[in-house]
Amino acid sequence: MADFSLVRYFFRTLFSLAVVLGVAVAAFWWWIGRPIAFPTTPYPLEVRSGATLASVARKLADDGVIAHPFLLTTLGRIKGVDRQIKAGQYEFDGTLDLDRLLARLTAGDVTQSSITFVEGSTATEMLRRIAQESTVGHTLAAKAPAEIAATLGIDAPSLEGQFFPDTYFYAAGSADRALLVRAHKQLKERLDAAWKRRAPDLPLATPYEALILASIVEKETGRAADRPMIASVFLNRLKRNMRLQTDPTVIYGMGDAFDGNLRKRDLEADTPYNTYTRDGLPPTPIALPSQASLDAVVDPPASPYLYFVARGDGTSEFSATLNEHNRAVAKYQKGAK
Numbered sequence: 001m002a003d004f005s006l007v008r009y010f011f012r013t014l015f016s017l018a019v020v021l022g023v024a025v026a027a028f029w030w031w032i033g034r035p036i037a038f039p040t041t042p043y044p045l046e047v048r049s050g051a052t053l054a055s056v057a058r059k060l061a062d063d064g065v066i067a068h069p070f071l072l073t074t075l076g077r078i079k080g081v082d083r084q085i086k087a088g089q090y091e092f093d094g095t096l097d098l099d100r101l102l103a104r105l106t107a108g109d110v111t112q113s114s115i116t117f118v119e120g121s122t123a124t125e126m127l128r129r130i131a132q133e134s135t136v137g138h139t140l141a142a143k144a145p146a147e148i149a150a151t152l153g154i155d156a157p158s159l160e161g162q163f164f165p166d167t168y169f170y171a172a173g174s175a176d177r178a179l180l181v182r183a184h185k186q187l188k189e190r191l192d193a194a195w196k197r198r199a200p201d202l203p204l205a206t207p208y209e210a211l212i213l214a215s216i217v218e219k220e221t222g223r224a225a226d227r228p229m230i231a232s233v234f235l236n237r238l239k240r241n242m243r244l245q246t247d248p249t250v251i252y253g254m255g256d257a258f259d260g261n262l263r264k265r266d267l268e269a270d271t272p273y274n275t276y277t278r279d280g281l282p283p284t285p286i287a288l289p290s291q292a293s294l295d296a297v298v299d300p301p302a303s304p305y306l307y308f309v310a311r312g313d314g315t316s317e318f319s320a321t322l323n324e325h326n327r328a329v330a331k332y333q334k335g336a337k
Helices: 002-033 053-062 069-079 098-107 124-133 145-152 176-196 207-220 223-240 246-259 264-268 291-298 322-334
Strands: 043-046 087-092 112-116 168-171 305-309 316-319
Touching: 002 053, 002 176, 043 124, 069 098, 069 291, 087 098, 112 264, 124 176, 145 176, 168 176, 176 207, 176 291, 207 223, 207 246, 207 291, 223 305, 223 316, 246 264
Parallel strands: none
Antiparallel strands: 043 087, 112 168, 305 316
């Protein structure tokens, strides 16, 4: 009789445990399947490189998204994806349950960040822009330009002009190196394509020379429509062995010494970038040229012009002779002063 009572007690206990377990499992899956009440809509979540599912679960619990980290970590283990979450910047809304949230974390369905490199900016300004971006993984901040060039596999005298100005989208946490590799690749592709369609009588020997001149055109352009004609002026001068005499190259060569005012003594001080004192092109580009400047340089319109001067409204006045140019300078620059 005693043995029978023991058996009954065992089965009652087992049944009770099964009921409790069944209730716990049902409650677990109820929590998993219910819509998540996010504290904000959209709810942003940054998953850094190397983060674990447990750390993400703790963050979600701290923010009140889930009741306990156990819910997400257990679901991840059940599905066998607890080691497969992807870094990035996510945004979630109220239509998700925990199962679909986990699916997005493991698929890397991130909200992309973006960064814009502005045409006409310098490599230094570009690197500074990247360094200020908190969503970028910084691996190059302590490196000198020559080290950065070596890291990126750039075979050029300078980083200047080696990146295409554009808006680049990326997942949060992406390395700065990856962004620069993409920008450099795009520059190479566009420069090579432009060089292949160059005019037959172009006074430029290499794609790099075209890049240098395109950067000068970029810095001299006040109105987009003037780019082709500005390019024609510089190319006409090169054909005639005339010095380019362009202020932006002088300013670039001055570096930090430039205080916003270009003086006569600056134009007379010889540097490798002073196109008033030296023949031909400067040794490197002076900025990031746009596609429009590349196009203008490789296939310029025919023109008789050798000079241009800013009118003060963003446009330029073009002249074929020095006398015409002097009159234009007297009208638009001396008059303005």
